[in-house]
Amino acid sequence: MEISGETTVCVLLGYPVAHSASPRMHNAAFAAMGLDWVYIPWAVRPEVFLKALDALREIENFGGANVTIPHKEAAFAALNELSPDALHIGAVNTIVPRGRILVGHNTDGEGFVTSLREEAGEEPRGKRVGLIGAGGGAKAVAYALARAEAAELAIFSRSQDRARSLASHLRRLFGNLEVLALGLQDIEPDRLRRIDVLINTTPVGMKPSDLALFDYKMLPESVLVCDLIYRPSETPLLASARSRGCRVLNGTGMLLYQGAQAFELWTGEKAPVPVMREALARGEGA
Numbered sequence: 024m025e026i027s028g029e030t031t032v033c034v035l036l037g038y039p040v041a042h043s044a045s046p047r048m049h050n051a052a053f054a055a056m057g058l059d060w061v062y063i064p065w066a067v068r069p070e071v072f073l074k075a076l077d078a079l080r081e082i083e084n085f086g087g088a089n090v091t092i093p094h095k096e097a098a099f100a101a102l103n104e105l106s107p108d109a110l111h112i113g114a115v116n117t118i119v120p121r122g123r124i125l126v127g128h129n130t131d132g133e134g135f136v137t138s139l140r141e142e143a144g145e146e147p148r149g150k151r152v153g154l155i156g157a158g159g160g161a162k163a164v165a166y167a168l169a170r171a172e173a174a175e176l177a178i179f180s181r182s183q184d185r186a187r188s189l190a191s192h193l194r195r196l197f198g199n200l201e202v203l204a205l206g207l208q209d210i211e212p213d214r215l216r217r218i219d220v221l222i223n224t225t226p227v228g229m230k231p232s233d234l235a236l237f238d239y240k241m242l243p244e245s246v247l248v249c250d251l252i253y254r255p256s257e258t259p260l261l262a263s264a265r266s267r268g269c270r271v272l273n274g275t276g277m278l279l280y281q282g283a284q285a286f287e288l289w290t291g292e293k294a295p296v297p298v299m300r301e302a303l304a305r306g307e308g309a
């Protein structure tokens with residue numbers, strides 16, 4: 024990769040950013056498309072995040088940004104222009120400059136739904152979905168599944184207030200959707216048998232010391248079990264599900280397709296998805 028005075032610069036705004044797989048994925052995509060663009064991770068402490076946004080408004084060769092933990096909600100609050108997805112999800116994961124105006128988008132939910140369709144061959148329409156967790160990732164995934172006409176969403180959350188507030192937001196937006204706000208203790212065999220797709224949106228499973236969210240031995244083999252986590256590539260939830268005969272999907276596809284959509288918003292070019300997938304696979308275990 025050669026950086027010149029003409030290079031357009033994209034950045035990842037997060038804290039920390041050291042372990043992100045996005046630079047490898049986007050730089051491979053820029054190179055494959057012959058674009059004089061580069062993607063750089065920026066570790067931005069929360070207290071200076073707004074200053075970083077102000078600086079980006081002034082930089083003429085700024086091509087766009089991704090926003091990750093812990094800034095997605097701060098970016099939503101700070102940006103005056105938002106895509107409908109970002110507006111309804113309440114968080115921004117992608118910024119697109121238009122002159123000095125920064126426009127906030129959210130590609131996480133569509134990224135998950137595309138991964139569900141492309142990697143697991145599952146169409147969300149009419150499906151009964153169980154979501155574990157009610158944080159930022161859950162909001163994006165729930166909104167995209169509702170838009171894709173899932174029939175029912177059961178939200179299992181440690182903080183039931185968060186589940187209730189997400190459920191009432193979704194009911195307001197999608198009149199036909201059946202939404203339930205439940206606790207983690209409600210994940211039991213009868214309930215699991217009523218679910219087609221179960222999705223972990225919590226960080227539980229990233230660390231070897233994490234306790235199980237529920238007794239994974241209860242999983243019926245009819246459920247497609249998904250995890251937003253992509254490192255490790257197989258969480259204890261997915262390993263148990265697989266050993267019980269369930270189909271499984273990890274978070275790599277979501278990362279890939281949210282990135283592909285961001286790439287298209289920044290460059291106006293079709294994203295080279297196979298190149299991006301290959302770049303992510305090269306980094307697995309790194």
Ligand code: NAP
Binds near residue numbers: 160161181182236277
């Ligand atoms: P977040 O906004 O902080 O939400 C985390 C959720 O997990 C909250 O509902 C929280 O519940 C719950 N939770 C945390 N620890 C828990 C525990 N020990 N037991 C039960 N529930 C627990 O985080 P996020 O941004 O949604 O990210 C969540 C995960 O998704 C992370 O692992 C992240 O890497 C992954 N993610 C992946 C992608 C991708 O592209 N693959 C994209 C986005 C996110 P409380 O409200 O009770 O604290």
